[in-house]
Every structure is written in structure tokens, then in C-alpha cells.
Amino acid sequence: MNFNLRQAIMANIQGSNEQEVEATIVDAIQSGEEKMLPGLGVLFEVYWKNCNEQQKDQLCEQISQGLQ
Structure with missing residues (x-):
């Protein structure tokens, strides 16, 4: 049996508001x-996967600051 955790999680949260x-x-x-x-x-x-490059940069900056 081949179990894909990512697919199982996606199936569980698909359609969430x-x-x-x-x-x-x-x-x-x-x-x-x-x-x-x-x-x-x-x-x-x-x-x-749904972010543009600016959003990705901002997110990485925020995470980096939070790790200091």
C-alpha cells in the first residue's frame, strides 16, 4: 500500500474556507x-505556491526575524 501523506492532508482540507x-x-x-x-x-x-516573489521575500524576512 502506497500512502501519500501530502495527498491525504490535501484531501482533508480541500474546500476549507x-x-x-x-x-x-x-x-x-x-x-x-x-x-x-x-x-x-x-x-x-x-x-x-500561491505567493508572488515579493510576498515570498516578506515571508522569509518575517520568519528570519522571528528566529533571532
Whole structure:
């Protein structure tokens, strides 16, 4: 059996509205559970693929500042 975690996560969140996406992110961060990390990674990938270069630069700058 070939299980693709990314596809499973996408199938689970496909069609989510803005409030549902935010609730998913907030819940994942507040729970602090490592099992939520793949889902956040998929959400990040979706965001990244839909950003222009300026948005990507701003995001990387914000993350970099947050890591200081």
C-alpha cells in the first residue's frame, strides 16, 4: 500500500474556507503536538505556491526575524 501523506492532508482540507483554515492553524500551534506539523507544512506549501516573489521575500524576512 502506497500512502501519500501530502495527498491525504490535501484531501482533508480541500474546500476549507478562511475561518476553517485559520482555526486549523491556531489549533495546530496552540496544541503544540508534533503530529500537526505535516499539516502545517502542507498549508505552508499551498501558501508558498500561491505567493508572488515579493510576498515570498516578506515571508522569509518575517520568519528570519522571528528566529533571532
